Amino acid sequence: MITHYGALLLxxxxxxxxxxxxxxxxxxxxxxxxxxxxxxTYESGIVPEAPVKYFSVRFYRVAMFFMIFDVAVMSLYPWATSLKTLHQAGMLKALAFLVIVAVAFMYVWNRGGFQWD
Structure with missing residues (x-):
């Protein structure tokens, strides 16, 4: 027993x-x-004349929404592979999860979170 914790500590x-x-x-x-x-400067050898333009916050927001919904969809893979063993209870839990993700997606869509301009 202690050897497992020792390996973890190491x-x-x-x-x-x-x-x-x-x-x-x-x-x-x-x-x-x-x-x-x-x-x-080392990339082109030309001193920049204008200040650096930064990405809009909207770009990062859309990227974060993509990551959130992508992780949500990826979490369905283990459910899909073990669907036969989960039976009806597993199906209802996955359906509840999908409803929550769909409601969040519709909320973000209605608030204009996916628009660039």
Missing amino acids: YVVVAFVVAFMVANSSERMGPKAPGGLKGT
């Missing part, structure tokens, strides 16, 4: 050590003396 410790090493490796391996040509 896994967590190794994960934290690796994450710490990755996070700090850029500081150790990065440039030590910034300045001169290191601070200039």
Whole structure:
């Protein structure tokens, strides 16, 4: 019993050590003396004339809605694969889940959450 927890503790410790090493490796391996040509643009070599345009908040909102509904649809896969063993109770629970997702989708649609402009 203790060996299972020991393995879990070892896994967590190794994960934290690796994450710490990755996070700090850029500081150790990065440039030590910034300045001169290191601070200039490198993609095209042309100094930008206009300020950088950022994406609208609507873009992020639509992306988040997509992720939410995509995860909701993906959660139906385990239900579909075990439909024969779930019987009627499983069908009713999945139907309730789909109704909740559909109501949320209609709410977002009516509020204009999927419109770009």
